[in-house]
Amino acid sequence: MARPSGSRGARTATLSDVAKLAGVSVATASKALNGRNHVHAQTRARVLDAAAQLSFSPNSLARGLLAGRSxxxxxxxxxxxxxxxxxxxxxxxxxxxxxxxxxxxxxxxxxxxxxxxxxxxxxxxxxxxxxxxxxxxxxxxxxxxxxxxxxxxxxxxxxxxxxxxxxxxNVGAGRMAVEHLIACGRTRIAHISGDRDYSAARDRVAGATAALDDAGLEPVGQVSYGTWSEGWGRAAAGILLDRHPEVDAVLCGSDQVARGVMDTLRERGRTVPDDVAVMGFDNWEVLTTGARPQLTSVDMNxxxxxxxxxxxxxxxxxxxxxxxxxxxxxxxxxxxxxxxxx
Amino acid sequence: MARPSGSRGARTATLSDVAKLAGVSVATASKALNGRNHVHAQTRARVLDAAAQLSFSPNSLARGLLAGRSxxxxxxxxxxxxxxxxxxxxxxxxxxxxxxxxxxxxxxxxxxxxxxxxxxxxxxxxxxxxxxxxxxxxxxxxxxxxxxxxxxxxxxxxxxxxxxxxxxxNVGAGRMAVEHLIACGRTRIAHISGDRDYSAARDRVAGATAALDDAGLEPVGQVSYGTWSEGWGRAAAGILLDRHPEVDAVLCGSDQVARGVMDTLRERGRTVPDDVAVMGFDNWEVLTTGARPQLTSVDMNxxxxxxxxxxxxxxxxxxxxxxxxxxxxxxxxxxxxxxxxx
DNA sequence: AAAATAACCGAAAACCTTTTCGGGTATGCT
DNA sequence: AGCATACCCGAAAAGGTTTTCGGTTATTTT
The missing domain is CATH 3.40.50.2300 (Response regulator)
Structure with a gap:
């Protein structure tokens, strides 16, 4: 019992085994199995039968070696x-x-x-x-x-x-997010981003800023950078509400940040989305669908x-x-x- | 320009190329490159040089074909x-x-x-x-x-x-979790599990129940099954607190459930961990470290x-x-x- | 019926590496 | 000097497949 199953003690069948069983040459067997023409239908059937019987599986290594591509x-x-x-x-x-x-x-x-x-x-x-x-x-x-x-x-x-x-x-994502918030009738939009060291964060900010500008809106407060974490979202939201209670939408650098922001909003008695809309990036399912209410997010596809x-x-x-x-x-x-x- | 880089128009070097350049046979080249003995140090150096010069890389397909293992x-x-x-x-x-x-x-x-x-x-x-x-x-x-x-x-x-x-x-995980809660001095332990259709849920419950039994403790309320979600955790925790306000620890079927439970506890004015300890399974980093306080969890390794x-x-x-x-x-x-x- | 044509099949080369085995050269020993 | 011994090196086979090309048989045409 060299192998767990199907071993039969024999090594795996090779093309020449198939050919022998079918009573043809290896060349014909190859052609039959690969659907090449110039092989009689009856012969092909015999070869296919033999192959099935031996549960033949062509050796890709040999094929790759010959074809020059693996x-x-x-x-x-x-x-x-x-x-x-x-x-x-x-x-x-x-x-x-x-x-x-x-x-x-x-x-x-x-x-x-x-x-x-x-x-x-x-x-x-x-x-x-x-x-x-x-x-x-x-x-x-x-x-x-x-x-x-x-x-x-x-x-x-x-x-x-x-x-x-x-x-x-990411730039397009930032733009898209702001456009969605504007389409929801929001005009006092703040942006709590993620880690400034990541171009993803900066690009999203760039897109969002451009979209605000295009719409003739001023961002609420400065974009704040931090980390990609709920903790940062909670903290940044606290500061934001202190300084700009008039905010009616928060765009967050990631879904994690958004979750933190939503936590703080709830604690401060702001309701989402009636009072403040919240939006994240990445569409990380476990975070977005676990949120209350569920979190709108930009999926990066x-x-x-x-x-x-x-x-x-x-x-x-x-x-x-x-x-x-x-x-x-x-x-x-x-x-x-x-x-x-x- | 057939290939992006390093192509030089030539196909990749083969062992016989190396051998030719080194002025030896392919057999010797092979032995030299594979550290076989019976090849003169000086010859080996020549072969290695040639190989480096041609940036030779042995063809694993050919090797696998020969060796019978890929x-x-x-x-x-x-x-x-x-x-x-x-x-x-x-x-x-x-x-x-x-x-x-x-x-x-x-x-x-x-x-x-x-x-x-x-x-x-x-x-x-x-x-x-x-x-x-x-x-x-x-x-x-x-x-x-x-x-x-x-x-x-x-x-x-x-x-x-x-x-x-x-x-x-999973059985051991359930046991381990309860033993940890008991070691923390908890005696009124409830268990909010996940989806009953998963053996993982049932096994964890079995382990937890056994550990409670071993310690001579009664579970608080019945084990409740639901889904692997925060929403279920929130709902189940609400019911639990209504029926068994004396609970001092909640073991949750997964980290997701645990997050939901923690949410409800906070809303009901219970503090974690002083008032109620909470624990999950899976050690899903984004959930455990994002929680407030951070969530103790059983890592399934x-x-x-x-x-x-x-x-x-x-x-x-x-x-x-x-x-x-x-x-x-x-x-x-x-x-x-x-x-x-x- | 002979010739031409089409249809089918098989031998052999090619892909690249490793290993075995035999031959050749230098070295040490008697 | 002659022989045995190490020590190196090279020719060749093996591994499984695909493709090319030449050969054989069956079918059609004149």
Whole structure:
């Protein structure tokens, strides 16, 4: 009992086993199984039968060796633990899985050494392409080693503008959020952002500010930066209410911040959304649907971003290159925390 | 410009290229690069030089074809979107990456057809083993197709007791939680659980009940089941306080439930932890550290579970089989929501 | 009936690496 | 000096598949 099940003591069937059983040559067997023409229907049936009988599964290694392309890609994340890699990964896996491509997953854990090691391994496995998923939207250095296959950067763009990068549209997200609040009839809009060190925070602020400006509105108070946390949201909301009690909408740098803001609003006796509308970014389900009322948020469409990156990589493998930074549209997911004023 | 970088128009260097450049045979080149003995130090240096110069990277496909083992494993998740797959995945990836093993990631998205398709692809790629990650701790059917390589089930055990499964110890978690609350001096402990349809919920309840019994304590009220959500936690806590205002600790089926419970406690003027201690399961960071006070929770050690599964698969590949269900210990992560009574 | 054509099948090369085994050279020993 | 012994190196096979091209048989045309 070398193997748990189905072992039968024999090694896995090979094409020549199938050919032998079907009474044909390996060449014919190959053609029959791959749907090539120039093989009699009856012969094909015999081969298919034999293959099924031996539960034949073609050896992709041999095929890849011959074809010079493995039908695999590498998915290199900088930091799986972060919240943003997973949906991107899902999207990419989805897009590839639909084709005949299998995905190698590698997590560098934010370590450059480990990253190089993984890249080396992937090159050795002859992946046909590579998606590099960053851990924040700040630009990252391109892969150091001369990699011989196409690379697409996702979430974090490459510092080299000649590389192809797919990133979320944080500026557009900020703009979209403010436009939604204005559409709800809000005019005294404050912005409690996240960590200033993240370009995601600054970009969202830029978009929001621009949208306010376009609408001829003044922001209520200054944009305040802090951390991506509920605690910061609670604290910042306290300060905001002290200084600007007239506020009728708070745009928050993330859903976490928004949760904190809602807590403080409730404690100060402000009702959401009648009194103050609240809105977040990221559409992190556990936070948005757990909130009371549920939290309107801007979804960054990360799964779609992953799919797009995968498709772009497909194109690049087929020699249809593209360069530069491509941004993904995002979308407002409406929930109870924002509602029209009447 | 066929390729983004480093292409030089030439195909990737092969071992015979290296050999030619070094002025030796491919056999010698191979031995030199793989540290085999019986090759002169000076010759080896020449080969290494040549390899570096051509940035040679051995073709793992060819190597795998020859060796009869690919040095890859499949990681088959039922549902990536769930919260529990990711840490397991990280642990497994970590354990494998440390070796020379690369990981194929496949997500079946809860679909049996897709699962079979992925298994077929993995078999075709000649993975040396397979880890199947379930989406809940309820047992799942074993892989239908006769897979020729070792399989380890993680999180969700296989229905076949002959398979090897690694699962979290939910019963132990429930026990541990109650013991912690008792150690904090609590004696009037209520339990608001999650979705009764999940064995995770029932097992935790079983452990908690047993621990109460061992301590000679009666539970406060009946265990109440609902959903894994903050909303349920808020509602259930309201009912609990109405019926049993004397409660001094609430054990919650998950961190989400716990957040809801804490909300209601605060609204009813109960302080945590002085008045009532609160505790959750899963140690979902964004929820536990965002709570006020921060939430004590039982960590199910999922990353370690993933690592363990990977090591078990290693052993199985080396023909050191193991069978049955192995449970992982979990651990209480202490935070502000539980504290000793004085 | 002979020839031309179409349809089908098989031998062999190619992909790249590792390993085995035999041959060759220098060194040490008698 | 002659022989045995280490020590190195190279030729060749193996691993499983796909593709090309030449060959064989059956079918149609004249």
């Amino acid at each position: 039908g695999t890609v590498g998915l290199l994340t900088s930091d799986l633990v972060g919240r943003f890699s997973l949906p991107i990964l899902m999207g990419a896996e989805d897009a590839f899985g639909a084709g005949q491509v299998s995905v190698f997953l590698c997590d560098a854990r934010g370590d450059a050494i480990r990253e190089r090691h993984h890249v080396q391994a992937l090159v050795s496995r002859r992946v046909d392409g590579l998606i590099v998923v960053g851990s924040s939207t700040d630009p990252r250095p391109p892969l150091a080693d001369a990699v011989d296959v196409p690379v697409v950067y996702a979430y974090a763009p490459s510092e080299d503008p000649e590389d192809l990068s797919i990133v979320p549209d 990360l799964e779609e971003l992953g799919r797009t990156a995968a498709r772009a990589l497909f194109d690049a493998i087929d020699d249809e290159h593209d360069r530069g930074v491509r941004t993904m549209r995002c979308r407002v997911v409406l929930r109870g925390s924002t509602a029209p004023l009447n | 040095g890859t494993v499949g990681l088959l998740t039922s549902d990536l979107v769930g919260r529990f797959s990711l840490p397991i995945l990280m642990g497994a990836e970590d354990a494998f990456g440390a070796g020379q093993v690369s990981v194929f990631l496949c997500d079946a998205r809860g679909d049996a057809i897709r699962e079979r398709h992925h298994v077929q692809a993995l078999v075709s790629r000649r993975v040396d083993g397979l880890i199947v990650v379930g989406s809940s701790t309820d047992p799942r059917p074993p892989l239908a197709d006769a897979v020729d390589v070792p399989v380890v089930y993680a999180y969700a055990p296989s229905e076949d007791p002959e398979d090897l499964s690694i699962v979290p110890d 999922l990353e370690e579970l993933g690592r363990t599964a990977a090591r078990a698969l290693f052993d199985a590949i080396d023909d050191e089989h193991d069978r049955g269900v192995r449970t992982m210990r979990c651990r209480v992560v202490l935070r502000g929501s539980t504290a000793p009574l004085n």
